[in-house]
Amino acid sequence: METKRFSGKSIVVTGGAGDIGLATAVRFGNEGADVALIDVKDMATAKAKVQQTGATVRTYTCDVTEYAQVERTVATIALDFGGIDMLFNNAGIQGQFKQLHTYPVDDFAQVININLIGAFHVLRAVAIHMVAQKSGTIVNTASMAGVDGPVNMVAYGASKFAMIGMTQTAAKDLAPYGIRVNSISPGFMGPGFMWDRQVDLQAAVGSQYYDTDRNVVAKQMIGAVPLRRYGSIEEIPGTVAYLMSGDSSYVTGVNIKLSGGI
Ligand SMILES: NC(=O)c1ccc[n+]([C@@H]2O[C@H](COP(=O)([O-])OP(=O)(O)OC[C@H]3O[C@@H](n4cnc5c(N)ncnc54)[C@H](O)[C@@H]3O)[C@@H](O)[C@H]2O)c1
Incomplete structure (x- = not known):
């Protein structure tokens, strides 16, 4: 039987019920990976779609803003899959569209809480396992809004700039353990x-x-x-797969822009 690129590897996908998470999960399923989906939303439809690839897929309801929940969920995934090889750290929200002086203070906090603090929680919890196994690859979902400050989206832009910064630090901190960390920045x-x-x-x-x-x-x-x-959502998973694969074995701390303009 033909061996696929990610056969025998496991991937955790956060925001797995959403457009980009699901499309990427399906791609990795097609390329042989076992898939763990994390989301706060119902994942039954997403699970069925990934299962159609023939992959092993499990779903885990988890709010990334709650560290205790994240740590517990990630530990369960590591047991269920016998380790975690890849993380697609992708859950996020857009927030409101308002000029800065009218931007709702509570919405700013919520966007940062999910897009940045939530992403850090997942990164930290998964890194514990990858450090112990001395291997792993991680792709964080940033945005073109993290490259050029977007108008009327102060919270989203701030969260995604920070995501790119966090990617650079993570790449340096985790390099000694054989872990690569990169980010993607989809545009429109x-x-x-x-x-x-x-x-x-x-x-x-x-x-x-x-x-x-x-x-x-x-x-x-x-x-x-x-x-x-x-861009189409279907144009994203190939870039994630490249960053997870041996084709990018000397690439870490890099942000790949998917066209864009914001
Ligand atoms: N679609 C775009 O145009 C675009 C462009 C650039 C970047 N992005 C980024 O891509 C990522 C995925 O976006 P998408 O387009 O698939 O959106 P989406 O809304 O379809 O998916 C996001 C998923 O994240 C989940 N989520 C939200 N809060 C959560 C929490 N606290 N805990 C766990 N899961 C949570 C949602 O339930 C949803 O299923 C986001 O980080 C987004 O900022 C999207």
Whole structure:
């Protein structure tokens, strides 16, 4: 039988019920990996889709903002799968779209809590196991909003800039244990909920950067992207797979931009 690239390896995917998490989980299932999905949402549909690849898949309901829960869940996964080889640290939310002086203080805290502190919790808990086994690869999901400050998204931008910084430190701290840590920065992805939400909410803000007509806003956003189109969710998993594979064995602390303009 043909051996697939990730045969015999396990991957943990947070935000596994969401668009990018699920598409990536399916890709890794197709490439032979055993998959552990983490999310706060129901994962029955996601599980069924990953199972169609023939992969072993288990789901774990866990809120990444609660460290005790994360540590317990990750320890269970390590037992269930006999170790953790790869982590796709990907759960996140967009937050509200408001100019800075009107940005809701509680929403800022929530976005940072999920996108940054939650991501740190998962990174820390998984690193404990990878350090002990002296191997592992990690990909964090940042965003183009972490490369160039996005308008009307102060919390999201701050969380994703921090994610890229945390990736660089993690790469250095974990290198002695044979662990590589990189991040990806998707830009405008579509079609779908996140794309529609961004276009509608940017139009609703009425700032000098975007029109108030959503169709014009969509054109303005695409106009800022070098490839003059939004990316499809299906264009993300291949980059994650590259960063998890031996093809990137000397790549760590790197952020890969997936087109973008923000
Ligand atoms: N879609 C885009 O345009 C885009 C662009 C750049 C970056 N991103 C990033 O990609 C990642 C995935 O986004 P997506 O587009 O798949 O969105 P999505 O909303 O489809 O998926 C995100 C998932 O994270 C889960 N989640 C949220 N809070 C959680 C928590 N506290 N604990 C556990 N799980 C939690 C959600 O339930 C959801 O299933 C996010 O980090 C997002 O910021 C997305």
